[in-house]
Amino acid sequence: PEEAMHRRPQEAPPLERGAPESLWRRGPRPPRSPAPAAAAARSEPSTSSLPPPLENAAFEEYYKEQRIVHEEEWDAFMSVLRKPLxxxxxxxxxxxxxxxxxxxxxxxxxxxxxxxxxxxxxxxxxxxxxxxxxxxxxxxxxxxxxxxxxxxxxxxxxxxxxxxxxxxxxxxEAVSMVPPLFLNVQAGHHILDMCAAPGSKTFQLLEMIHQSKEPGLLPTALVIANDLKVQRCDVLIHNTKRMCTANLIVTNHEAQSFPSCSLAKDDSEAYKDHCKPQRLEFDRVLCDVPCSGDGTLRKSHDLWRKWSSSMGNEFHLLQVNIAMRGIALLKVGGRMVYSTCSMNPVENEAVVAELLRRSGSSVELLDVSTELRELVRRPGLGTWKVNDRGSWFQTHEDVPDSRKNVILPSMFPSSTSIHESHKVYNSFDVNSEYNVPFSRNFNIEDTNNVNCDTGGISSSNSAQSLDSKFPLHRCMRIVPHDQDGGAFFIAVIHKLSLLNENQVIKVRKTENLLSKNRTVKLQEQN
Ligand SMILES: C[S@@+](CC[C@H](N)C(=O)[O-])C[C@H]1O[C@@H](n2cnc3c(N)ncnc32)[C@H](O)[C@@H]1O
Structure with a gap:
C-alpha cells in the first residue's frame, strides 16, 4: 500500500501531493483510455474512460465509527473530500x-x-x-x-x-507545508529528514537554513534527506537541485535503521588512535512517514477505490520504528516532528502514544498551541478503535488469538499496552507526568461529542479506562473542510534526556515474548 499511496511520477514537476493538473497545465490531456468508438467496436463498455466514483462505504463507516468529526459536520467533510484541491x-x-x-x-x-x-x-x-x-x-x-x-x-x-x-x-499542497514550520529551525542546525522524497519539505528546510544565514555567508547548517527508494531519491535530488545548495546530503537507507554517523574536523583526526569521533546528532528531525495517505483523497482519486481499514494497521509498526529511530538520533533538547497525510488514529495518535510509552520521561509531547495560531487544527483524539477484517476492537484482549500478532497492543489507546508499559517502566508514572491542561485552537464548544481528548472529561460513550492517558490532544489533526485543503496529522516531540536503551529493548523483548507465546498457543490449538 505504501507504494500505492506514494508513487509519484518521475516526470512530475517539482511538487509533492500536487495541485490539480488542470490548474497548472494548459492544453488537452493525453488520452488515457481507448476511444469510446474503439471500445464499442469490441462490444466493451467504455467504463475505463469514466472518472472513478468518489465513494467508499468502508471509508465512511470507519471514520464515522472513529468519530473523526462531529456528526453534524459529516456531510461537509465528505463533500469537501470530493472536491478538487x-x-x-x-x-x-x-x-x-x-x-x-x-x-x-x-x-x-x-x-x-x-x-x-x-x-x-x-x-x-x-x-x-x-x-x-x-x-x-x-x-x-x-x-x-x-x-x-x-x-x-x-x-x-x-x-x-x-x-x-x-x-x-x-x-x-498547503497542509504539507505545515510540518517543517513546527520544527522551529535555527541557523546552524543539523536536520534529518528521514523519509524525504519527493522532497517538498526538504526544499522548505533548505529555504529555512539559507534564509537564516548572515548576509554574504554560506549557512553552517546541514540537511540530511533520506529515502528508502533509490528512484525516489533521484526525484528528491532533481527537485532540490533548484535550491543550489551545498548544505544537503541525500542518503538511501531504511529510516528505522538509519546509521549513526560520526563528525570529524578532518580525516586525519578521525583516524587517530586516541581520537574518539563525535557522534552526529540532529537538532531537528522530520519524520514524515510512509502512510495510507487518505488525507490526499481530494487528489488521489484511485484511493477511493483502494482504501481499506487494513492499510493503516499495516503501516503502524513501521511508523513506530522509524519515529523511535528518529528520537534516538535527536539531540537532547532537540525537536522532532512526526507527521502523516493520513487521518487514521492507528497511524497517528497510536504511534505517538507508543513513542511516549517507549521513551518514558526522555521525551515530551509539546503543546504548540501558541505557534501558527491562524492555522485551524483539531486536537488529537484521546480514544479510538481498531478495525480488523470488519470487526471492531477496543482493547487488545478482545482481538482473537489468531490475529494478535497482526493487531498489536500498541495500536490501542489504553489499557493493556499502558499497563504493560507500567510493568516495564517502574519509574515512569504516566498519570502524574502527563495529566496536563487541555489546550488547542479549536473551540471546545464546537467539538462537543467529537472524538477528542477532553482533558480528563470522558467522552460520552467510551469508558474512561479506554482513553489514552497521554496528552494526545497536543497532537494536531488538520481536516479538509476547515481550510479547504487536504488532511494532515502533526505531533511535535521534544527530547529531554538520552533514551534509556534498556527501556526500548525491554519493550521489544516484551513484544517478542508476546508473539512467541501467541505462536506457541496457536501451535497448541492446531
Ligand atoms: C509521505 S512520503 C514523504 C514525503 C516527503 N517528506 C515530502 O514532503 O516530499 C513517504 C516516503 O517514505 C519513503 N519510505 C517508505 N518506507 C521507508 C523507510 N522504511 N525508510 C525511509 N523511507 C521510507 C517512501 O519512499 C516515501 O518517499
Whole structure:
C-alpha cells in the first residue's frame, strides 16, 4: 500500500501531493483510455474512460465509527473530500528576488484577479494562506471554467511556471507545508529528514537554513534527506537541485535503521588512535512517514477505490520504528516532528502514544498551541478503535488469538499496552507526568461529542479506562473542510534526556515474548 499511496511520477514537476493538473497545465490531456468508438467496436463498455466514483462505504463507516468529526459536520467533510484541491504554492523565502516576487503577486496578479471570485465558495481567486509566515504561501481557487476564460491567468501561469523552474516558487499542497514550520529551525542546525522524497519539505528546510544565514555567508547548517527508494531519491535530488545548495546530503537507507554517523574536523583526526569521533546528532528531525495517505483523497482519486481499514494497521509498526529511530538520533533538547497525510488514529495518535510509552520521561509531547495560531487544527483524539477484517476492537484482549500478532497492543489507546508499559517502566508514572491542561485552537464548544481528548472529561460513550492517558490532544489533526485543503496529522516531540536503551529493548523483548507465546498457543490449538 505504501507504494500505492506514494508513487509519484518521475516526470512530475517539482511538487509533492500536487495541485490539480488542470490548474497548472494548459492544453488537452493525453488520452488515457481507448476511444469510446474503439471500445464499442469490441462490444466493451467504455467504463475505463469514466472518472472513478468518489465513494467508499468502508471509508465512511470507519471514520464515522472513529468519530473523526462531529456528526453534524459529516456531510461537509465528505463533500469537501470530493472536491478538487485549490492549487497552492510557496515563495522561496531565501531567494534573491523575494521582494519582487511578493510584489508581483500582491500588486499585479492579486489585483488583476480581484474581480474573479471562486464560483463555489465565494473566496478570492488568489490569496495568501493566512497562517503561513510572511504571506509567502498562496492559494489559487478557481474553477476550470474560470481558468479558461480569464486572460490575466495566462501571464500568471507563465510566471508560476518560470519561477518554479528556477526555484523561486514551489508548488506544494498547503497542509504539507505545515510540518517543517513546527520544527522551529535555527541557523546552524543539523536536520534529518528521514523519509524525504519527493522532497517538498526538504526544499522548505533548505529555504529555512539559507534564509537564516548572515548576509554574504554560506549557512553552517546541514540537511540530511533520506529515502528508502533509490528512484525516489533521484526525484528528491532533481527537485532540490533548484535550491543550489551545498548544505544537503541525500542518503538511501531504511529510516528505522538509519546509521549513526560520526563528525570529524578532518580525516586525519578521525583516524587517530586516541581520537574518539563525535557522534552526529540532529537538532531537528522530520519524520514524515510512509502512510495510507487518505488525507490526499481530494487528489488521489484511485484511493477511493483502494482504501481499506487494513492499510493503516499495516503501516503502524513501521511508523513506530522509524519515529523511535528518529528520537534516538535527536539531540537532547532537540525537536522532532512526526507527521502523516493520513487521518487514521492507528497511524497517528497510536504511534505517538507508543513513542511516549517507549521513551518514558526522555521525551515530551509539546503543546504548540501558541505557534501558527491562524492555522485551524483539531486536537488529537484521546480514544479510538481498531478495525480488523470488519470487526471492531477496543482493547487488545478482545482481538482473537489468531490475529494478535497482526493487531498489536500498541495500536490501542489504553489499557493493556499502558499497563504493560507500567510493568516495564517502574519509574515512569504516566498519570502524574502527563495529566496536563487541555489546550488547542479549536473551540471546545464546537467539538462537543467529537472524538477528542477532553482533558480528563470522558467522552460520552467510551469508558474512561479506554482513553489514552497521554496528552494526545497536543497532537494536531488538520481536516479538509476547515481550510479547504487536504488532511494532515502533526505531533511535535521534544527530547529531554538520552533514551534509556534498556527501556526500548525491554519493550521489544516484551513484544517478542508476546508473539512467541501467541505462536506457541496457536501451535497448541492446531
Ligand atoms: C509521505 S512520503 C514523504 C514525503 C516527503 N517528506 C515530502 O514532503 O516530499 C513517504 C516516503 O517514505 C519513503 N519510505 C517508505 N518506507 C521507508 C523507510 N522504511 N525508510 C525511509 N523511507 C521510507 C517512501 O519512499 C516515501 O518517499
Amino acid at each position: 485549490p492549487a497552492t504554492f510557496r515563495v522561496n523565502a531565501s531567494c534573491r528576488f523575494l521582494k519582487d516576487i511578493c510584489s508581483r503577486l500582491e500588486n499585479d496578479f492579486r489585483r488583476s484577479l480581484e474581480n474573479e471570485v471562486s464560483d463555489e465558495c465565494g473566496e478570492y481567486a488568489l490569496s495568501p494562506l493566512p497562517w503561513y509566515p510572511g504571506n509567502l504561501a498562496w492559494h489559487l481557487n478557481l474553477s476550470r471554467k474560470q481558468l479558461r476564460k480569464n486572460p490575466a491567468l495566462e501571464s500568471f501561469h507563465e510566471f508560476l511556471k518560470h519561477e518554479s523552474e528556477v526555484g523561486n516558487v514551489t508548488r506544494q
